[in-house]
Amino acid sequence: MPEVPAVQIDSLSKSFDGVEVLRDISLTVNKGEVVSVLGSSGSGKSTLLRCINWLEEPDRGVIHIAGERIGVDAHGKRMNNRDLAAIRARTGMVFQSFNLWPHLTVLQNVMESPVQVKRMRKDEARAIAEALLEKVGMEHKADAYPYTLSGGQKQRVAIARALAMSPEVILFDEPTSALDPERVGEVLTVMKNLSSEGYTMIVVTHEMEFARAVSDQVVFLEKGLLIEKSAPEKFFTNPETERVRKFLELSA
Amino acid sequence: MTEWSIIWEARGAFLNGALNTLILFILSVLAAFAIGCFTVYLLEARNALSTVLRWAINLMRMLPFLVLAYLLYYGLPSLGVKPSAWGAGLVALAIYHAAYFAEILRGARIVLPAGQIEAAKAHGFRSARLYWRIILPQLVIRTRPLLGNQLIYALKDTAFLTIITVQELTAAANSVQATYFIPTEAFIVVIALYWVISICLELALKWAGRFGAKRGFEHA
Numbered sequence: 085m086p087e088v089p090a091v092q093i094d095s096l097s098k099s100f101d102g103v104e105v106l107r108d109i110s111l112t113v114n115k116g117e118v119v120s121v122l123g124s125s126g127s128g129k130s131t132l133l134r135c136i137n138w139l140e141e142p143d144r145g146v147i148h149i150a151g152e153r154i155g156v157d158a159h160g161k162r163m164n165n166r167d168l169a170a171i172r173a174r175t176g177m178v179f180q181s182f183n184l185w186p187h188l189t190v191l192q193n194v195m196e197s198p199v200q201v202k203r204m205r206k207d208e209a210r211a212i213a214e215a216l217l218e219k220v221g222m223e224h225k226a227d228a229y230p231y232t233l234s235g236g237q238k239q240r241v242a243i244a245r246a247l248a249m250s251p252e253v254i255l256f257d258e259p260t261s262a263l264d265p266e267r268v269g270e271v272l273t274v275m276k277n278l279s280s281e282g283y284t285m286i287v288v289t290h291e292m293e294f295a296r297a298v299s300d301q302v303v304f305l306e307k308g309l310l311i312e313k314s315a316p317e318k319f320f321t322n323p324e325t326e327r328v329r330k331f332l333e334l335s336a
Numbered sequence: 337m338t339e340w341s342i343i344w345e346a347r348g349a350f351l352n353g354a355l356n357t358l359i360l361f362i363l364s365v366l367a368a369f370a371i372g373c374f375t376v377y378l379l380e381a382r383n384a385l386s387t388v389l390r391w392a393i394n395l396m397r398m399l400p401f402l403v404l405a406y407l408l409y410y411g412l413p414s415l416g417v418k419p420s421a422w423g424a425g426l427v428a429l430a431i432y433h434a435a436y437f438a439e440i441l442r443g444a445r446i447v448l449p450a451g452q453i454e455a456a457k458a459h460g461f462r463s464a465r466l467y468w469r470i471i472l473p474q475l476v477i478r479t480r481p482l483l484g485n486q487l488i489y490a491l492k493d494t495a496f497l498t499i500i501t502v503q504e505l506t507a508a509a510n511s512v513q514a515t516y517f518i519p520t521e522a523f524i525v526v527i528a529l530y531w532v533i534s535i536c537l538e539l540a541l542k543w544a545g546r547f548g549a550k551r552g553f554e555h556a
């Protein structure tokens with residue numbers, strides 16, 4: 085029997101004010117896979133990620149996280165907040181704008197969810213947080229407050245914060261787009277390391293080299309439609325659609 | 337006997353009044369702050385209760401404090417509850433300033449960056465913990481100057497309670513000046529004592545401000 089996918093999306097659709105932003109999207113992400121999501125601005129990439137952890141409520145479609153359906157309970161009703169939060173706790177998210185909690189230190193940011201959501205003992209959470217900060221190269225800033233950090237440092241802390249929940253999948257929404265060019269590399273390096281450690285990741289990005297080097301699948305969204313899904317070599321050298329060919333030309 | 341030696345003789349009354357004022361102030365602002373924070377928590381849910389609470393906050397803010405104190409002290413007996421002047425005063429202070437605290441925090445809640453809250457939700461936070469751990473600490477840090485001002489107002493409002501016969505600092509001064517007919521000296525002493533309390537409060541707030549500055553909130 086094949087392993088349960090980390091994320092399975094079936095026929096997902098979502099509209100805002102009558103405009104369809106996602107149209108009948110299906111996508112399976114297996115454990116340990118990295119999927120890059122490309123597409124031009126407004127094509128629905130963020131909305132897709134936000135539907136996966138139900139920050140946006142889809143109109144139609146079914147999403148499973150490690151075999152568990154999110155958002156809808158066994159009776160087909162809207163899931164209660166407790167169960168929804170429990171599934172969300174099994175996904176991690178990294179935002180373009182970092183969204184660290186400014187009133188907490190770096191270490192506290194990473195410890196907060198395990199302690200408050202998983203009810204983990206503090207010393208245990210601290211040990212995990214310290215190890216994760218070391219993994220992202222931020223252990224020297226454990227006691228600093230977020231506003232003292234550079235963008236790249238903030239993002240690495242945000243990644244450690246997501247990892248602290250041992251998520252089934254980590255959703256990255258343009259994690260390097262708000263960074264100075266010379267800071268992009270440090271975050272991509274961390275993400276590359278995560279992929280080689282076997283973390284499951286869905287990454288919305290404009291970093292073509294990263295997508296090509298790290299992904300197992302590349303998907304392309306166009307006006308809410310998933311128009312191409314290929315292995316990276318094929319996607320970047322011999323895409324199926326004219327649209328992707330053009331996109332690659334323009335971003336080359 | 338000079339006026340000042342009369343005051344010195346009456347120091348017991350002043351100190352007693354000052355102590356009463358301090359206790360009323362501390363108890364009422366602690367209660368008001370707690371109620372204010374809890375009210376803003378209830379406002380997080382968009383339901384009938386939160387609508388009622390928003391109305392209640394606005395109504396309370398439109399009410400002169402003295403009228404509320406009168407209402408509790410003279411009005412409650414007609415409902416079969418006979419509060420002491422002190423109890424009625426304490427409750428009046430607490431709920432009146434709770435409305436202001438709630439309004440201050442609510443204002444900051446509206447402009448709190450949504451991304452941080454989404455980040456918390458994405459990590460599995462929900463309602464209570466989200467509010468008490470992620471939202472409220474930031475609201476308090478961001479509104480510290482306004483909350484501090486409100487504390488000063490609350491301190492000054494304790495003086496109104498003399499009118500419903502609470503034996504606080506202003507009442508003490510009033511009884512000394514009425515007995516010996518030395519209003520100027522009596523009230524100078526009172527002003528000095530209010531100032532001392534206010535200055536202590538300012539110092540405490542300054543100290544609390546470092547808490548926010550350390551986290552980069554000083555421009556918020």
Ligand SMILES: Nc1ncnc2c1ncn2[C@@H]1O[C@H](COP(=O)(O)OP(=O)(O)OP(=O)(O)O)[C@@H](O)[C@H]1O
Binds near residue numbers: 100101123126127129
């Ligand atoms: N909360 C919302 N309310 C209304 N419209 C929305 C909302 N969120 C997104 N949209 C619209 O949905 C469309 C897709 O948005 P989305 O943010 O998913 O695009 P994107 O591919 O992430 O774009 P970008 O590369 O600019 O981040 C856009 O037209 C956007 O204006």
Ligand SMILES: [Mg+2]
Binds near residue numbers: 129130131257258
């Ligand atoms: Mg986006």
